[in-house]
Amino acid sequence: MISVEEHLESILRQVGPVGTVVLPVPRAHGLVTAGDVVSRADLPRFDNSSMDGYAVSRADLEGVTAEEVRLLPVAGDIAAGDAVPHRLEPGTVWRIMTGAPVPEGADAVVRVEDTDGHPREAQFRVHPEEGANIRRRGEDLRVGDVVVPAGTRLGAPQIAAVVSAGVSEVEVVGPVRVVILSTGDELVPAGAEVGRGQIVDSNGPMLEALVREAGCFPVHVGHLRDDEGATRKEIRRHLETADAVITTGGVSKGEFDLVKKVLTGEGTMEFVEVAMQPGKPQGFGVLGRRKVPVFTLPGNPVSTLVSFEVFVRPALEARADRRTSEGTATGFATTSWPSAKGRRTYTRVRLSPDSAGGYAVEPAGGSGSHLLGGLATADALAISDEDTEEVLAGSEVELLLLRPRREIDARLTAETEALTGGDEGEGTDGSGTGKHRE
Ligand SMILES: Nc1nc2c(c(=O)[nH]1)N[C@H]1C(S)=C(S)[C@@H](COP(=O)(O)OP(=O)(O)OC[C@H]3O[C@@H](n4cnc5c(N)ncnc54)[C@H](O)[C@@H]3O)O[C@H]1N2
Numbered sequence: 001m002i003s004v005e006e007h008l009e010s011i012l013r014q015v016g017p018v019g020t021v022v023l024p025v026p027r028a029h030g031l032v033t034a035g036d037v038v039s040r041a042d043l044p045r046f047d048n049s050s051m052d053g054y055a056v057s058r059a060d061l062e063g064v065t066a067e068e069v070r071l072l073p074v075a076g077d078i079a080a081g082d083a084v085p086h087r088l089e090p091g092t093v094w095r096i097m098t099g100a101p102v103p104e105g106a107d108a109v110v111r112v113e114d115t116d117g118h119p120r121e122a123q124f125r126v127h128p129e130e131g132a133n134i135r136r137r138g139e140d141l142r143v144g145d146v147v148v149p150a151g152t153r154l155g156a157p158q159i160a161a162v163v164s165a166g167v168s169e170v171e172v173v174g175p176v177r178v179v180i181l182s183t184g185d186e187l188v189p190a191g192a193e194v195g196r197g198q199i200v201d202s203n204g205p206m207l208e209a210l211v212r213e214a215g216c217f218p219v220h221v222g223h224l225r226d227d228e229g230a231t232r233k234e235i236r237r238h239l240e241t242a243d244a245v246i247t248t249g250g251v252s253k254g255e256f257d258l259v260k261k262v263l264t265g266e267g268t269m270e271f272v273e274v275a276m277q278p279g280k281p282q283g284f285g286v287l288g289r290r291k292v293p294v295f296t297l298p299g300n301p302v303s304t305l306v307s308f309e310v311f312v313r314p315a316l317e318a319r320a321d322r323r324t325s326e327g328t329a330t331g332f333a334t335t336s337w338p339s340a341k342g343r344r345t346y347t348r349v350r351l352s353p354d355s356a357g358g359y360a361v362e363p364a365g366g367s368g369s370h371l372l373g374g375l376a377t378a379d380a381l382a383i384s385d386e387d388t389e390e391v392l393a394g395s396e397v398e399l400l401l402l403r404p405r406r407e408i409d410a411r412l413t414a415e416t417e418a419l420t421g422g423d424e425g426e427g428t429d430g431s432g433t434g435k436h437r438e
């Protein structure tokens with residue numbers, strides 16, 4: 001058996017980012033920039049008003065107060081989008097809308113609330129500060145400024161900044177297209193009738209969701225029957241287009257464990273036993289002329305999940321050049337549970353608030369790799385090392401989170417409030433206490 005670290009290192013040595021592509025900015029959502037994105041425009045593009053009001057020359061309102069009001073004639077209206085260059089003549093004002101270009105000669109905008117709002121001859125009640133309510137050209141970004149540095153994941157705020165800066169296409173690390181193949185004659189697709197001896201293929205939909213959560217794109221989710229020729233043909237076909245292939249099942253010692261049989265000797269494929277529980281039988285290699293990473297995960301659903309979190313997610317992150325894991329945390333065991341001696345053990349656990357504002361940890365259901373009911377209630381995997389035979393009540397445990405931390409913390413806060421009748425807002429409030437860490 002090899003260690004978890006040895007297997008992960010072997011995978012990461014062989015996996016690098018996919019090539020870059022140039023995409024229209026909205027389609028690059030979630031992808032990582034391959035180079036700095038540089039502004040093609042000054043932002044704002046022109047001096048404009050931040051308020052509905054009047055563009056004025058301050059000199060014309062010297063000494064004006066709420067008691068010492070002044071009347072000035074209005075030259076006209078300037079709306080947002082007005083393309084005509086206007087000039088402010090001394091002794092006059094322009095009525096101006098939010099976002100409209102400030103006329104030449106104006107050095108402040110007076111809010112409509114500080115006037116009587118009249119369209120032709122407005123009464124002013126303030127003497128504005130220099131530049132009041134004017135958004136200056138280039139105060140946000142200048143031509144040539146870096147809007148988003150290389151290596152940034154394009155989220156909604158970055159997309160807004162980039163398109164405003166006059167950039168319509170960006171070079172990003174390409175979308176990582178993942179093919180998912182469940183294997184085994186016993187499987188039927190979700191929703192289909194389940195016959196005698198059959199089960200629903202849950203690994204396919206689970207991996208599809210995991211791949212998506214990891215910021216990659218499941219492009220094919222299929223099922224391979226226990227047929228050697230068909231299995232070989234189907235895997236080869238996907239090597240032409242996929243950026244990663246994940247199979248489940250067919251890698252242990254059964255007579256019909258065909259994945260192992262078909263892929264042995266292909267590319268750098270290696271089938272190993274990893275000192276972990278669950279997830280012992282693992283296969284990985286890069287295959288075909290495109291050197292596509294292929295992960296052959298054990299079929300038991302919990303083994304598949306743990307294998308994904310421990311090996312596939314880091315590799316997909318390397319491929320997409322981004323981090324997506326929900327991260328780690330620590331908590332305290334409220335009860336004891338067994339740990340497989342000699343193997344890194346990943347125990348499904350449920351978290352609750354402890355009295356010190358940390359995470360209280362207890363197993364979510366049994367330890368069998370087929371137990372999906374318990375898995376659905378788990379918040380995290382508690383990791384215990386190879387030397388541990390039993391995780392003792394009261395001991396500190398390392399957690400690999402399976403849900404977004406905000407979601408866990410929000411639930412725990414609600415539970416704390418329910419327990420205390422809502423008078424203690426402190427505790428697991430999502431801001432993290434000494435015991436929580438990323
Ligand atoms: N003689 C031995 N038998 C097994 C060993 C072993 O060392 N010696 N290892 C066990 C361990 S540990 C695991 S994990 C599994 C891995 O088996 P495979 O990867 O070959 O997977 P299968 O045999 O095809 O299936 C295992 C189990 O999972 C169910 N399954 C498979 N695919 C799906 C799916 N897509 N959705 C839901 N459930 C699935 C399948 O019906 C089996 O019950 O091997 C042990 N055996």
Ligand code: MOO
Pocket residue numbers: 276277278279280281298300303369
């Ligand atoms: O290693 Mo298997 O993955 O225990 O269930």
